[in-house]
Amino acid sequence: MRGNGVFFRVLWGVGMVILAVGVRAQGVVSPSQAVRATTSWRVAEVEGRLLWVSEQAVALRIDARTELQVGWQRFVVKGRVRTNRFSTSARWFGVEHVLREEGERQLVLSVRRLEDSEGVADVAEGLFTWVGARIDTTSLLSVEHARGGAVGRRLSYARVHAGTESADTIGLSVSAGSVRAKRWQVQVEGGIYADRHRGTTYRPVLSGSVGFDLGGGVQARLGAILAPRGFPFAGTPLEALTAFALYQPGSLVESWRDRPAGYLTLQVIAGR
Amino acid sequence: MTKTLRIIASGIIAGWLALALNACGGGAGTAAPPAQYIRLTNGKVVVQQGEGVAIVKANESQLPGVAFDRDVVTVELYRNDQFADPRTSNPNLSDWLRTFRVNRDGVLLDDLSLGEGVYTAVARDIHVVQDGKEFQCAVMAYVFQVFPSGGELRTTLPLKFDAQFPALGAVIENAYVAFLTDARAVSGTSRLFVQHANGTIDMSRPFVGQTEAGNPVAAVSFEALPGGPTLGNVQRLVLKAFKP
Numbered sequence: 001m002r003g004n005g006v007f008f009r010v011l012w013g014v015g016m017v018i019l020a021v022g023v024r025a026q027g028v029v030s031p032s033q034a035v036r037a038t039t040s041w042r043v044a045e046v047e048g049r050l051l052w053v054s055e056q057a058v059a060l061r062i063d064a065r066t067e068l069q070v071g072w073q074r075f076v077v078k079g080r081v082r083t084n085r086f087s088t089s090a091r092w093f094g095v096e097h098v099l100r101e102e103g104e105r106q107l108v109l110s111v112r113r114l115e116d117s118e119g120v121a122d123v124a125e126g127l128f129t130w131v132g133a134r135i136d137t138t139s140l141l142s143v144e145h146a147r148g149g150a151v152g153r154r155l156s157y158a159r160v161h162a163g164t165e166s167a168d169t170i171g172l173s174v175s176a177g178s179v180r181a182k183r184w185q186v187q188v189e190g191g192i193y194a195d196r197h198r199g200t201t202y203r204p205v206l207s208g209s210v211g212f213d214l215g216g217g218v219q220a221r222l223g224a225i226l227a228p229r230g231f232p233f234a235g236t237p238l239e240a241l242t243a244f245a246l247y248q249p250g251s252l253v254e255s256w257r258d259r260p261a262g263y264l265t266l267q268v269i270a271g272r
Numbered sequence: 273m274t275k276t277l278r279i280i281a282s283g284i285i286a287g288w289l290a291l292a293l294n295a296c297g298g299g300a301g302t303a304a305p306p307a308q309y310i311r312l313t314n315g316k317v318v319v320q321q322g323e324g325v326a327i328v329k330a331n332e333s334q335l336p337g338v339a340f341d342r343d344v345v346t347v348e349l350y351r352n353d354q355f356a357d358p359r360t361s362n363p364n365l366s367d368w369l370r371t372f373r374v375n376r377d378g379v380l381l382d383d384l385s386l387g388e389g390v391y392t393a394v395a396r397d398i399h400v401v402q403d404g405k406e407f408q409c410a411v412m413a414y415v416f417q418v419f420p421s422g423g424e425l426r427t428t429l430p431l432k433f434d435a436q437f438p439a440l441g442a443v444i445e446n447a448y449v450a451f452l453t454d455a456r457a458v459s460g461t462s463r464l465f466v467q468h469a470n471g472t473i474d475m476s477r478p479f480v481g482q483t484e485a486g487n488p489v490a491a492v493s494f495e496a497l498p499g500g501p502t503l504g505n506v507q508r509l510v511l512k513a514f515k516p
Contacts, residue, residue, distance in 0.1 A: 118471070123497070126475030130501055163470030164441070164504050247470065247501035248443065 033217070033271035034061050038071075042237065044263030048080040051263060055237065065098040069112075075241045081124075088119040088132065090240035104145040112137045116162075119244045133162035133243035135234045139171075149178035154191070158234035165246040167197035169234040173205070185211040193232035197246060203229045205236060209265070219269045226262035233257075237265070308439040310400050310407040312337055314378055315433025315451060319426070326418050326425035328384040335378035335393065336433035336451060337511065338412055339400040344381065346371045347395045353415045354392040358465035358510040359472065363394055386418045388425060390514075398509075405439035409506040416513050419456070426454045428513035431489060438496075438503040444473075450493035453513055455481065457490035460515040464494045469504020479513075 035058070042053035057071030070093050077086040094112035101107075116132030139156035152175040160167045173191025188208040195201045209223030231242045245257040315336030320327040335347065349370050354363040373381040374395070393416070398409040416428045430451040438447045449464055458481045466473040479490035492513075 125495075125497055126473065128471065128473055128497065130471035131469070163501060165470075165502065 035059070036061075036269060036271035038267055038269045040237070040265055040267045042263045042265045044261065046259065046261050050078040051241075052076045052078075053238070053241070053263075065101075067096045069094040069096065073237075073240050075238075077241070079123075084123050086119060086121045086244075088116055088240060088244065090114055090116045090132070092240075106141075106143045108141040108143065110137075110139045110141060112139075114240055116240050116243060130244055130247050131163045133160055133240070133246065135160050135239055135243055137234060149176065151176050152189075156235055158239075160197075160233045160239075160243050160246060162243055162246040165197070167195060167233050167246055169196070169232050170194045171205075171232070171235040183213040187211070191235070193235050195232045197233065201229070203227060203232045205231065209267075217271050219267075221265070221267040221269065223265040223267070224262060225265065226260075228260045230257040230259055230261060238263075308405045308442040309447065310402045310405055310437045310439055312339065312400065312435045312437065313433070314338075315430035317427060317429040317431055321424055322385055324425075325385040325387050326427060328380065328386065328427070328429065330380045330383045333380045333384075333429070335374055335380070335395065336414060336430040337435055337449070337509070338374070338378040338395050338398050340374075340376045340378075340395075340397070341399045341401075343376055345374050345376070345395065347374055347393055349384070350392040350394065352390050352392065353512070354394070355413055355415060355465070355510045355512070358463070358474070358508070358512075359467065363392065367392075386425075386427070388418050388420055390415065390417050400437075405442075407437045407439055407506070409509050411508045413508075413510045414513075415510065417515055419515055421454075421456050426456060428453045428457050428460070428515060430513070432484070440505065441502055443502050444496045447496040448494060449511070450491070451513075452482070452484055452489040452491050453479070454515075455488040455490055457513060457515045460490065460513070462492040462494075462514070463510070463512040465508070465510040466506060467508040468506045470501040 038055075038057045038059075040053075040055040040057070042051070042055075044051045053073060053075050055071055055073040057069060059067050059069045061067045071091065073090045073092070075088050075090075079085055092112060092114040094110060096108055096110045099107045099109050114135040114137075116134070118132050119130040121128040121130075135158055137156055137158040139154055141152055141154045143150055143152045154171070154173045154175070156171040158169040158171075160169065171191050171193040173189055175187060175189035177185060177187035186208070189206070191205050193203045193205060195203060205225065205227045207223060207225035209221045211219050211221040213219055225236065227236070231238050233239065233243050233245065236242070242257050314334050316332070316334045318329040318332035320329055348363065348368065349372060350363050351367040351369055354367065355361045369391075372384055375381060393414045395412045396410065398407075398412050400407045414429075418425055418427050430453050433451040435449040436447050438444050457479045460479045461476055462479060463476045464473065473496070475494045477492045477494060479492050482489055482491040
């Protein structure tokens, strides 16, 4: 276990270095690709708690302006002892539509629904389950391409339902990406999210990624995301987990929301 | 197109403003629900020995953890454990034995003659109102054993029952269920299963030996985790008690 801890701290350190030079996966894939498949693996360790997330997603471009997306996620949060873990899975559907395109500027509307399965806490005291959350997100993204790079601004609103609880999350983020060489790309993103649930909390989220073109329409991306004040209910790839914090269920899930946290991501993207 | 964009952007910005104004006002937002509990202290079993049966006496014995908003309630009695998987199982009509009546406090109005075996008592539509706080449960089941010991038939029905249920909409923390039963159940197992609108709770505990008013008894206690979801409508509450 101690060996694992050192390993993940080293990984975390590497991630922070990457973050310092910039990261995040957006606008990486050529819009000419009709189908895109992505597999993502996320890992983090916070105070002895280990998080594993796997996600598979498929995007289908149905015309020059519209893309349909579907994805599946699996979360496991392992506690410090064997009988202490939280797990859930989720599926999501989304549609992105380019509302306006003027030269190098684009305005994209995105609508997405995520449906969690039941969250299961297997702890020494017993087995506890929580009805899964549902997150509906609408966002507007403006992208401006210039000098071999792109700047994006995203305004999003998410409504989160979990059992009899509900919350709102509004996010405003800015991203910048640049192509430094033919085969690799760097992106950074910074955002602020406002969570409203029995009070309003503002949470900054910083992220970045480095992408490598492996050839044959395949890309690999290594990224990191950091939330100095914890992750918001919605708006990040962890939302299927953090939405359970609506239940105020104790340390297993709350740690990811109320304390500084981050994780590393490895993505493989194939498109044709 | 421009109009549509303006409407979408205005909606999102309006949300931002609402949150910002809320934060300026101290960020209090909606207050957390106060801890509210329903306290139930009941459950009692008085058994008389019959010819190969234990007779649970009417007017003296009381079902645990129930209260009704009706004067007379019919409770179903089944053979065997009808909630082997408390999440999915439902009582099987082929195991139906009889019904018996209880009053609004769960006190038996009919004698119950029970031979050796495992039984499931099922009460429906439990509704408790206490100081304006409310607890509701669609199905409450108690699975118990009748077993021979020392030439007599004994039961794992509760001698004393004490519970603090969260009221509807209250956080589940600080809730508990505790009860005492026959001392021969020590080292046996008790299981509490609750299914409500926000999730499920499934806990198993061994009975431990204890002395109550100078008499040895078997005791068990279930405590909720600190922090937790609020209690939604309870669809099912199953309590099981088995000797070793």
